[in-house]
Amino acid sequence: MLFNSIDFFIFLPVVFILYWLVANKNLIFQNLLLLAASYFFYACWDWRFVFLLIFSTCLDFYSGIKISKASNITSKRFWFWLSVSVNLGFLCLFKYYNFFASSFIQFIAHFGLRIDPFTINVILPVGISFYTFHGLSYIIDIYKGAIKPERNFVNYSVFVSFFPLLIAGPIERATHLLPQLKTKRNFDYNKSIDGCRQILWGLFKKIVIADQCALYCNHIFRDSANYSGSSHVLAAVLFAIQIYCDFSGYTDIAIGIAKLFGIELLRNFAFPYFSRDIAEFWRRWHISLSSWFKDYLYIPLGGSKGGTLQKTRNIFIVFIASALWHGANWTFIAWGLLNAIYIMPSIFLKTNRNNLEIVAKGKILPTFKETLAMVVTFGLIVFSWIFFRAESIGAAFKFISKILSFSLFSIPAVVPKGIIIFIPILFMVEWAGREHSHALECFGNKGPRLIRLAVYYLLIFVIFYYAGPSQNFIYFQF
């Protein structure tokens, strides 16, 4: 059941009405309903994997209690490593086993050796990377003594499987979400209206921009040989916009839905394409994953402390881990390495925290220097996305070599009209809303009511106009 499907637009109002009408009086009922709805939502994709989700939830819940109760360090470590290894074990089995097995075969083939290892042909349980990271952050926090374990199984289960974030995040922290789940939610009109606005903007980004860009990009990436260098540049730029609108569109919908249930989720995107350097980009892109790796990998490794070698090692480890989190493919690793290289100068020159505030705060337009910095950063990111999108490293290099050919100066293949109209609108609205948590937030109370209503109806019309068969979100595969 996709967020952009009719099925979901039946499911959501039913759960919403039950939540505020039937379960409104009692916290236990509220959480039980959310849990049932979440498992139903997950089962609509593949009911068999609900058992895996429940198993993972039970293990982490029980391990958390055992870790906090452990009378000695050995027992504490045992439960910690049991939970971590089982969680990562499942993740590796479903996501990485075939990749490592085939890479190993290719590697030893260079030495003239041939083996025929056992390969598994299973589908990747949707959302496994996200809910595994929920569980891991919970267990690590308990192990470090940062939080106390949750004693209520239903509360903990909702934390892991709350349906808006179950499939593609944001990756929540127990310190942020669990306290909300332990408190009875009361209906908040303004929050709900803002949630609806955010859902609307998310749907616009996904259906109108991302899906339309995908039509163009898919053609060029699939049939690269038949298109000019200029078409390749355009496809790379459009893919950068596609992946942003796809993922941040999903996140906007997820956060908007959570608001309807009185729950605030972590922010995942903060207008990343308005970043002036790579470090700022990574503070604004997939924030919940970046901060997860920062807190649980980068800082424990030593962070930006220590010598040059140690700093370099830490940066590369984090970016390779982040790349592998996205999937088992050398293209992701290349993308991660490229970003690590991009960010290195700012770490060594200690300029990585230069741009903490949003660009041109309080101003209408950026300065020339800021504009230039944003364009250069965007260009670097577009280049790295080529590796992320390509089927293989070879295909990525072919794509780049095509860009560098003489056909770069030809007229690119025709772009769908909708994209030409709506991408500038997207950037204008996002620019106007960049100081807020989402683009339409500031729009909420500004201007005459009639104009606001007209804009909402116009957005809905455009969404319906471009809505085809529901397209999957890119991050569902991770």
Added chain:
Amino acid sequence: MPDRRRILFIFSSEMNKFYKCLTIFSLPILIVSLCFELLLREIPNNYKYKSNYLDENSKNITVLILGSSHAFAELNPAYIKYSSFNASNFSQSLEFDFKILKKYDGKWNNLKYIIVPVDYFSLYSTLENGIESWRVRNYNIYYGIHTSCNIYDNIEISNNLPANLLRINNFYLRQMSDITCSTSGWALTYSSKNKQDLLKSGKEAAERHSAKNNQYFNRNVQVLKSIIEYAKGKKVKIIFYTSPAYTTYVENLNPDQLKNTINTATKIANSYCNTVYFNLLTDSIFKKDDFFDADHLNEVGSKKFSIKMNNLIDIAEKSKSCR
């Protein structure tokens, strides 16, 4: 029983305000959607026409033509000597052929022959799982053949908005009909005036029709057998054939898929007393000018084929009989 006041009491004033606001906001969208749905359903189309025709005339039909766009384009009942109707449609799979037959069960009073194409893709694809799966809604809405509970397959507005706006504009403002078939169900769209590039269309169609796997094969074979059994019970003869196609199509087909299709159709036809099979894929009577594109005949080719079908019906009549 809780009264209205009690239910309202459960809502907080904030919630009441939200529901009110959302209802007022959604109402125009719902009304417009409902109007669209009604307007779209009123537009005559091939499915609606064929369904209405069969509702009224199924008892008079002697030769029933089923199948996909190949049969739709190539068999014109006007040239068939018996009372005939072409109930085929774009991408209509064997399962839907069988469902149409069953829908009018008890009304086939004069039916003697059922013509079903067994083409290169027939045993390897289904309508619901193909790129034209959106057509399923036409069977749900207009034929009343309920095959899917999916909301997409039961409402017209789930089709994309530009297409729906075009249909509404064409019918209500420009008075253009959506019906693209003759009164006897034969397609009018495959005109020789709009001839397609045979090389390009051959390659594209062959690629589109080549299956990635054979996951639907057994299911479709079973449907073929069910059609035969059904016809046998009604003392009706089945004529299976593989449609004629231009060489640019044939040359690009997967030989294994083609061989398996022909062998299966032959084997099934040989096992039943009421069934014959003709492989016309490379029939030499069809020349370049008979084709609309590499896998569809135009009106010239269709006339040739329909006349030839009379002979094939005679062969079926003479060669096979069930005691």
